[in-house]
Amino acid sequence: GNSVTQMEGPVTLSEEAFLTINCTYTATGYPSLFWYVQYPGEGLQLLLKATKADDKGSNKGFEATYRKETTSFHLEKGSVQVSDSAVYFCALGGINDYKLSFGAGTTVTVRA
Amino acid sequence: DAGVIQSPRHEVTEMGQEVTLRCKPISGHNSLFWYRQTMMRGLELLIYFNNNVPIDDSGMPEDRFSAKMPNASFSTLKIQPSEPRDSAVYFCASSRTGLAEETQYFGPGTRLLVL
Numbered sequence: 001g002n003s004v005t006q007m008e009g010p011v012t013l014s015e016e017a018f019l020t021i022n023c024t025y026t027a028t029g030y031p032s033l034f035w036y037v038q039y040p041g042e043g044l045q046l047l048l049k050a051t052k053a054d055d056k057g058s059n060k061g062f063e064a065t066y067r068k069e070t071t072s073f074h075l076e077k078g079s080v081q082v083s084d085s086a087v088y089f090c091a092l093g094g095i096n097d098y099k100l101s102f103g104a105g106t107t108v109t110v111r112a
Numbered sequence: 113d114a115g116v117i118q119s120p121r122h123e124v125t126e127m128g129q130e131v132t133l134r135c136k137p138i139s140g141h142n143s144l145f146w147y148r149q150t151m152m153r154g155l156e157l158l159i160y161f162n163n164n165v166p167i168d169d170s171g172m173p174e175d176r177f178s179a180k181m182p183n184a185s186f187s188t189l190k191i192q193p194s195e196p197r198d199s200a201v202y203f204c205a206s207s208r209t210g211l212a213e214e215t216q217y218f219g220p221g222t223r224l225l226v227l
Contacts, residue, residue, distance in 0.1 A: 032213035043116070043203055043218035044155075051213055089155070093212025098143065098167070100212055102155045 002027045006090040006103035013080055013110050021075040021106045023064075023090035032093040033057075033066055033073040034100070039086045047075075047088070080110045114138075116219035118204050124225045130192040133222045135204030136185055141217070143210030146179055146189050147203040149221070155203075161187065162210045194226045 007022040025033065032051045036044040048057030053068035064075045073090060090103040117136040125131055137144050146158040159169045164181045172179070176195070181187040191198055201223050205216040 034215075036218075041220075043205075043220045044216075045218065046215045049215065093214075095212075097212045098160055098162070098210045099157060100216065104154050 002031065002092050002094045002097075002099075002101045004090050004092050004101050004103040006088075007106055008104070010107040010109060013108065015082060015110055015112050016079045017110075019075070019077045019080045019084070019108065021088055021090075021108070023073045023075065023103060025071050025073065025090075025092050025101075027071075027092055027094060029095045030068070031095060033064070034091040034093065035062070035064055035073070035075050036089040036091055036102075037086045038089065038105070044089060080108075082110050082112050084108065085110045116204055116206055116217050118202075118219035118222050120222060121220060122223045122225075124227065125194055126227050127195055128193045129226075130190065131194045131198075131224060131226075133189040133202050133204075133224070135187045135189070135219060137187070137204070137206030138217055139185065141206035141208050142184070143207045144181060144187050145205040145207075145216060146187070147205065147218075149201045149203060150199075158189070158202075160210070167210075191224075194224075196226045199224055199226050 003026045034049040035047040037047045038044045048059040050057040050066035056065045087105045092101045144161040158171045159179045161181045179189045201221045203221045205218045207214045207216045
């Protein structure tokens with residue numbers, strides 16, 4: 001079945017540091033891949049997504065590239081801010097399916 | 113757009129009491145999802161509705177849990193009787209068609225504490 005494995009946290013960084021959160025997946029065919037972000041006390045919201053191999057999703061300075069050869073969708077940001085402190089979830093949506101398979105989430109804390 | 117609306121935002125109740133959580137999806141979305149989030153189990157899909165019809169309720173933990181969607185703009189998740197292990201954050205999400213390639217829009221969640 002479909003599954004997602006993401007880097008365990010927590011991750012603590014200083015402001016302006018580089019952030020990478022690893023995400024790998026197992027799926028049949030060509031699933032859609034997502035990064036959702038959950039700020040404290042809020043629901044999840046879409047950060048970025050990619051629907052086919054080699055697509056790059058980007059938003060708010062974050063980027064992730066759909067790599068079919070390595071079955072990965074790693075999230076990166078070149079210079080984090082305190083406001084990026086949140087829990088980040090990698091997710092996979094199978095073809096002709098309705099279910100999203102979520103990773104366990106990675107808690108990121110950015111210190112000023 | 114108002115986004116997905118959930119109520120109440122917080123609920124504290126005693127074991128054995130009935131709890132009803134409410135959700136209003138985004139207008140025009142025909143798919144609705146109920147999730148539960150806990151530290152131990154992460155994010156779990158409880159039930160999925162499409163065009164107000166329950167399509168997959170395999171994630172509903174047991175008979176104490178029930179969900180309804182009487183119309184396109186309203187859904188409830190009921191726990192009766194509630195137990196301390198039901199304490200969690202319950203999220204409602206909606207999407208335009210339900211296909212997994214589409215964005216799901218989450219509500220702010222209901223934080224439930226069962227004493």
